[in-house]
Each structure stands twice: as structure tokens, then as C-alpha cells.
Amino acid sequence: MSEASAVKSAAWDSPIDTGKVPDNGASFDSIVVGGGPGGASAAGYLAMGGQRVLLIEKSVWPRDKICGDAVGGKSLSYVKSLGVKEHLEQTAHFRVTGIMFSSPKGHEVRVALPEEDVARLEAGYALPRKQFDTLLFREVQDTVRAAGGSVIQGGEVRQVLYDDGKGGADPGPHSGDARHGAGVVVRVGGRGGEEFTFHAPNLIGAGGYRCPVAKSMLEETYDEPMIDRAHYCAGYREYWTGVKGCESQIGDIEIHFVDSVLPGYFWLFPVSEGVVNVGIGMVMAEMDKQKMKLKALQSDVIMNHKLFKDRFADATMVKGSGKGWQLPFGSPRKKGEMQPRRSASNGVFLVGDAASLVDPFSGEGVGNALVSGEMAAQHILQKKKPSEYQQALWEMLGPELTNSYRMQRMSRKAWLLNWFVKKASKKPAIQEMMTEMIASKEAQENLHSPWFMFKTLMF
Numbered sequence: 001m002s003e004a005s006a007v008k009s010a011a012w013d014s015p016i017d018t019g020k021v022p023d024n025g026a027s028f029d030s031i032v033v034g035g036g037p038g039g040a041s042a043a044g045y046l047a048m049g050g051q052r053v054l055l056i057e058k059s060v061w062p063r064d065k066i067c068g069d070a071v072g073g074k075s076l077s078y079v080k081s082l083g084v085k086e087h088l089e090q091t092a093h094f095r096v097t098g099i100m101f102s103s104p105k106g107h108e109v110r111v112a113l114p115e116e117d118v119a120r121l122e123a124g125y126a127l128p129r130k131q132f133d134t135l136l137f138r139e140v141q142d143t144v145r146a147a148g149g150s151v152i153q154g155g156e157v158r159q160v161l162y163d164d165g166k167g168g169a170d171p172g173p174h175s176g177d178a179r180h181g182a183g184v185v186v187r188v189g190g191r192g193g194e195e196f197t198f199h200a201p202n203l204i205g206a207g208g209y210r211c212p213v214a215k216s217m218l219e220e221t222y223d224e225p226m227i228d229r230a231h232y233c234a235g236y237r238e239y240w241t242g243v244k245g246c247e248s249q250i251g252d253i254e255i256h257f258v259d260s261v262l263p264g265y266f267w268l269f270p271v272s273e274g275v276v277n278v279g280i281g282m283v284m285a286e287m288d289k290q291k292m293k294l295k296a297l298q299s300d301v302i303m304n305h306k307l308f309k310d311r312f313a314d315a316t317m318v319k320g321s322g323k324g325w326q327l328p329f330g331s332p333r334k335k336g337e338m339q340p341r342r343s344a345s346n347g348v349f350l351v352g353d354a355a356s357l358v359d360p361f362s363g364e365g366v367g368n369a370l371v372s373g374e375m376a377a378q379h380i381l382q383k384k385k386p387s388e389y390q391q392a393l394w395e396m397l398g399p400e401l402t403n404s405y406r407m408q409r410m411s412r413k414a415w416l417l418n419w420f421v422k423k424a425s426k427k428p429a430i431q432e433m434m435t436e437m438i439a440s441k442e443a444q445e446n447l448h449s450p451w452f453m454f455k456t457l458m459f
Ligand SMILES: Cc1cc2nc3c(=O)[nH]c(=O)nc-3n(C[C@H](O)[C@H](O)[C@H](O)COP(=O)(O)OP(=O)(O)OC[C@H]3O[C@@H](n4cnc5c(N)ncnc54)[C@H](O)[C@@H]3O)c2cc1C
Pocket: 033, 034, 035, 036, 037, 038, 039, 056, 057, 058, 059, 065, 066, 067, 068, 069, 070, 071, 072, 155, 156, 157, 158, 206, 207, 208, 209, 210, 211, 212, 234, 235, 236, 237, 279, 324, 325, 326, 327, 351, 352, 353, 354, 358, 363, 364, 365, 366, 367, 369
């Protein structure tokens, strides 16, 4: 390990020096709004491709992000090629080797992650997003600045400008490729801070579920609502210490389909050093029908459920860690040829949560944020049209998102979960099939085959 990387790994939580704010009116090849995994990925790959990029993040690092904190195997090749994997492995983290599922009746089944991936350290991690995102941003801002670009933290994008110098409405026919993103107005330094305007022909919206670029494109330009409660999920997480069965630095993350939380699930994801991320997620349209809020539901499960009350008997919640946020799912919408929704137009490319790409079954969104960030960068570098990005994104992610949506719909039925988990707990063939499905896209396609499913479940 070089001296420089030793310093980086030891100091992941120290402030990041991002240099000077560029001069008002400066121009770049691309502007990326948001410095989470989606924005870091887009900015990193654009800079590696030789572009002068402006990366703008509203928060000041290190910043927290409400999440389950599981970083799946899909993310790791991106984490590696963005230059972060080595540093990440030198900081405290939990190595995931399997997923434990339980049914409403309390049957349990363990799905091992593929052994080869575990051995190669490519199966997955769990670590606080504050740590993961800071490591990623620290590396990417170096890459961006080394390629002649600039980075702003503590800068909130407040307006999106198009090439007519105005924000908002698109005057032309909605071909999706007609006009070019032209800039942003940023307020640096919080309320009362200074306003700057920057320009670029390409604009990447990576600002999460309330991304100002997505809002400008979807709501103000096309009059398409951003939030769809049937396809958005509410999530709530707390950090706990002293939870029994979560002491190790390596092992399983746990997903529990608990009666009082259906349709939705309760999770226990150890994140390292005895800290566990404990949370609940539920589709918002379903949550609207519940009497209890997620926080109260979670407290009830922890204190009263037969599987958990003993495990939490000596546990303590980390003060101030209980927070909620939204997950924009990538499940296919009934209406519209653009799935899961419009994600590009006019020199504007949306990535990650801004493009509504969270897996509707597992709730994983970091992987698809990294995937879409890289894909948007490649489309810009190869001068492809935004409409081609829209199409390529769904071709790549659509099949697995559609599959996960089917599984999410099935998991709303308690009797089906009880039957499936009980069956799976007794049949190694089903456990192997589930491991295979985590490992390969080809295996996921078996889910579409009624004969394959029938054979595996019944014999
Ligand atoms: C409770 C919960 C549990 C989850 N669990 C998991 C999990 O275990 N594993 C997993 O893979 N995914 C999980 N997810 C989903 C995951 O958190 C997101 O999909 C992921 O963070 C998306 O990355 P992103 O870069 O698109 O957006 P974000 O991570 O939200 O990053 C967006 C960034 O943009 C910045 N920003 C916002 N507005 C502006 C502005 N106006 N100007 C400048 N910057 C701005 C924000 O400060 C932020 O840093 C969970 C989500 C929730 C809510």
C-alpha cells in the first residue's frame, strides 16, 4: 500500500478539500448535479474519458445518506474501476456471505452468495453510506480535478437553464433530442450564500429522488409527475449496537417478512464493529393504508416479535439515527413507452434515484446508480442521443427490474411467502437456484419459465 493510500484509508471521515469554486459564468463539457454513487460514477467516467466536468454536491463531506447500507456484488466492479475498492477494503466493513430470509410464520431460509464471489471479495459489503459515499466522492473529485474539471460541495443547484437561457418549458416538439442542457444556477454556502451560473452542453441529474434536474425535466418541461406512490417506497432506518447474532464482521444480512410489516420487509444489516442497520421499507401506496407509521411499526417488531425481542433485549439504538427517506423503484409503469419513466432529453441525462432505478424487491439502488452513471457517461463521450440512453438503460436493467417487481407483487401474499420459505428451507435445490439467480442474469430468466419453477418447487 502506498503512503498516499494509507493516509486516505485512515482518514475517510476527514473533510475533503475540493478546491476553489470556479468563476461565475464558467463553461464545462458536462455538469453533474449530485455527488452520491450515481453522480460520482458519471463524473468519474466522464473525467476518465477526458472531459472537463463540474461536479456539484449540496452537502459538505462527509455526509450521511439514509440507506440499508448494503452494497451488492453488482456495484463492486464499478467501485474497483473508479479506484475505490482497495481503500474501502482497508476501512471497517461487514463482508456479506449470504442472505437470511424469514416468512411471516417464522420459517427461515439462508441463501448463500456465490462462493467464488465471496472468495474473490466480490460478493458484497455492508458499511455505512456515510463511509462508502465519502470514499467514493474523495476519489472521484481527485479524478475530476486532475482532468481539468472542478468540484463544488455545499452548493445547491436551484435552477436548470436551457440553451435559450431560461429554465423550464421546452418550446419545441418533444423529440427528446431537440435542445441541449445549457447550465445551472447554484447557491454556494447555504442560505444567504453566493449564486453562480455555470454552463455545459450536457447535464447529468444525479440528485436523488428529489433531483432538481429531474424535476425540471419531468414536471416543468413535460408535465409528468415525479412521485408515483404505487412505485415509490418509504424506508426508515436506525443504527443499533448490541443486537444478538450480529457480532461478527462477516456473515449474513437478514430480510424478514414479518406479518405486521407486510407488504414490505424488516431488515437487519450488520455494518461493522458491532453496529447494525435496522429498518423497514414499504411501498407508499400500501403504507397509506396502514394505521401505524414505519417508526412505530419498527418499534413494535423490535419489542414484541417472537423472533426479535430477545435479540434486542440488551441492544441500544444509536441516538439520532432514526430517519426516513424515499426509494424510487424501477418497476415498470402501466402507462408510457418510456420505462420506468423518462430519463433523458435535451442534453439532460438522469441517473440513479433521479431516474427511478431502485430494485423493487430488494430495495438496492446503489448498483443501478453506478451502472446508469457509467452508461450516461459513455453515451455523452460517444456523442449518442439522449433517446438512445433511455433505450439502452431499459434494455440493460428492464428485465431484472421487471422480474423483481413480480417478486415484490408475490411477496405481498403472506400465504405464498409462508409456503415458499418453508419449502425452500427444506430443499437445497431451491436454495441453490436462489444463489444462482443472485449470480447470473441467465439464471434469472428461469424465473420466467413456469416449467423450471414448477420442477424446482415440487420435486
Ligand atoms: C431506507 C433506505 C434503505 C436503502 N437500502 C439500500 C441498500 O441496502 N442497498 C442499496 O443498494 N440501496 C439502498 N437504498 C437505495 C439507495 O440509497 C439509493 O438508490 C442510492 O443512494 C441512489 O444513489 P444516487 O446517487 O442516485 O442518489 P443519492 O445517494 O440520493 O445521492 C444524491 C446526492 O445529490 C445531492 N443533491 C440533492 N439535491 C441537490 C441539489 N439541488 N444540488 C446539488 N446536490 C444535490 C444529495 O445531497 C446527494 O448527495 C435504500 C434507500 C433507503 C431510503
